[in-house]
Amino acid sequence: MDQLVDNGISGVVVKITQGGAKGDNYYNPNASQQIQAAKNRGMKVSLYHHAKYQGADQARAEANFFASRAQALGFGKDVLMVDDVEDKIITDTYNDTIAFQAELARLGYHNQVIYSMASWFWNNKLPRTYPAWVARYNASDSGVSDATAWQYTNHFNGMHVDASYDYGGLFTSKEPITRINFVPGYGIMLWTGYDIYTRQPTGRYLPHGSSWKVVLQAKIHGEYWYALGYNQWIPARYTSNPNGYSNVETVLPNSDPNGTPIATINYLPGYGVVLWDSYDLDTRQPTGRYLPDGSDWKIIAQVKSNGEYWYELGKNQWIPAKFATNPNGFTQAPTLEN
16 A cells, blocks of 8 residues: 555555345455555545346345445445446346446435446446446547546556546545536536525536535535535535535534534434543543434534544533544634643
């Protein structure tokens, strides 16, 4: 990994599964170590599944297998999930892939990419529902229009490593990338803010299918809005991921786009996390109160203790940040000395 970073690589895609319960049922036993090694070096980690489905039922089963392993490895549903469709055992690549992608989306994984060789895209063997990552060696480009990435070699700098150009930043950007999901040939309005009483149209439209970095988000009246830059906001319902990102700061739903941060409890549906009277490992006690999954709370302060963040919600009211959106602290929250 050090050699890759030294050579300018800033993202990796780790194979975690192949086939499914009715097929190979293979998962990579080294995935956890590979993922941690990449994270330790500051690289963005995405995941891929080697498809071997034959029929829609098996495609859906493989999607469930892929999703279950991603969850077991500790990833949220905003992780980039790649369907590697290149195995010649697949007879109906187009329709089975649609079934696979639809099942992943039903499970909440909307951040998807399809990977294959250029010729399969040329021959319309694959759907273009999601961004395309194209493998094409010994060529000057990917050969596929609107490709999001191009795998151009399997011997990067003399190593037995595949390498790609990441055109849109999907695989390398620390800030998540969202894709406009509207109507082909049309675009959505870019707004100056998200507040219904103060926002104004900028006069600029973002075309269907285009990809953009998300730098902030707000949740107002149950709906997410994404900031793409200063005074540049879009409604998340017109994107590939309408339900917010766990690694993006969330600001309070008010007229100030740079308002007080807010965290959403990210635990288990139907359950809650314990509210503690302190963050200190040796002295803290449970208050007896639980904050339900999905509930929103204003962050008034934060502290980093034993390598992890804790958020203060009120006097003697603390939660571990690992059970909230944005577990890595807020730039806009006051940080206490520990």
